[in-house]
Amino acid sequence: TFCNHTEIEKLLDTSESDQDRELIGDFTKPCVLSTVEGKHQDLKYITPEMMVSALSGQLHHVVERIVVIDCRYPYEFEGGHIKGALNLYQEEQVEEYLLRTPIAPLSPDHRVLLVFHCEFSSERGPRMCRFVRERDRTMNEYPNLHYPEIYILKGGYKEFFPHFRMQCEPQGYRPMHHQDFKEDLRKFRLKSRTWAGERSKRGLYSRLKKL
Template sequence: SIQVSAERHIQRSKSFCNHTEIEKLLDKELIGDFTKSFALSTVEGKHQDLKYITPDMMVSALSGQLHHVVERIVVIDCRYPYEFEGGHIKGALNLYQEEQVEEYLLRTPITPLSPDHRVLLVFHCEFSSERGPGMCRFVRRRDRAMNEYPNLHYPELYVLKGGYQEFFRHFGMQCEPQGYRPMHHQDFKEDLRKFRLKSSTWAGEHSKRDQYSRLKKL
């Protein structure tokens, strides 16, 4: 009958319509749980799937200009410790390993005290080219896995465009200490090797665990 045919078509449509497709259908300017618009003004960046803010927007947000909607901004500096120690944005957290981020943000999620206010996460590294964006994606991926779709602990994630280099160039007074130590600093070659190895080891172990859990589900 026509009704049976229609029901089959609906079932077939449902099976093809995964989360990614749903997200494409929804307004791109809504935050991750699709409940509201972004609190901060965003700009185009290197990675099309992420939301970028300028250093100016970051300073405005950190100075409390959006206190009527934003309860807390957590700045996650994904650079290696020797870079962070050479100068960082005041109040930033130095979390450069997925394990650290998972422990700090996802083991006990940071929730706003008021339902009308928001907790925003801003990720960055030296240039916000790879490490910051990668950690931002990691948090969203783990957050999605922990919650029933489309709910999220952190629906609003941003990447600081230009990273610490750009921020320091314009707002050095907002940094402590007021310095900038690049990742490829001559005096820290051994530290770079050590931290890169540590990060890749954790990432490798993590992917092995993911593969194992997927195999168990087959």
């Protein structure tokens, strides 16, 4: 069910709650999206409703672009994903897309937001979100960041799909542990693990664990 206009206005009304909002990663301003409690205390979570409100263009006066990063494996993504989402499930893909040439807003008054998710947003999405923040910190003089405003979609695609099917393409949901894709799961897990193992030799993973 879509939020009605009043609910959207309520979700996006920043005037009364600016003082209460958490600051973005470079501490220059409050988060533009309302956040909720989530599994990982160090990450900022938004609800599926908040995500849809933001994607509907209601924030165009302050948000230039919202990049949705779906960290699920390709067979999950192909079975149904949020319209416009990017399927980046390996750290090297995320680094290539987001950090090699960082996406900067054309206007200093506007923001670029990143929203990460996976199936449940409990492991893969949060891990990738932390990876981007860690790499971003090493590339910039503290507290400056290329992406100061990053979020996790709470509940992941599993929570999003039943309520906002019309925002998904194709309109389906293929779980990670789907019977027909056991071999794919094994292959992608191995791929991710191998790559992570190579990185750990260079000390990146030990730094990530300390975040």
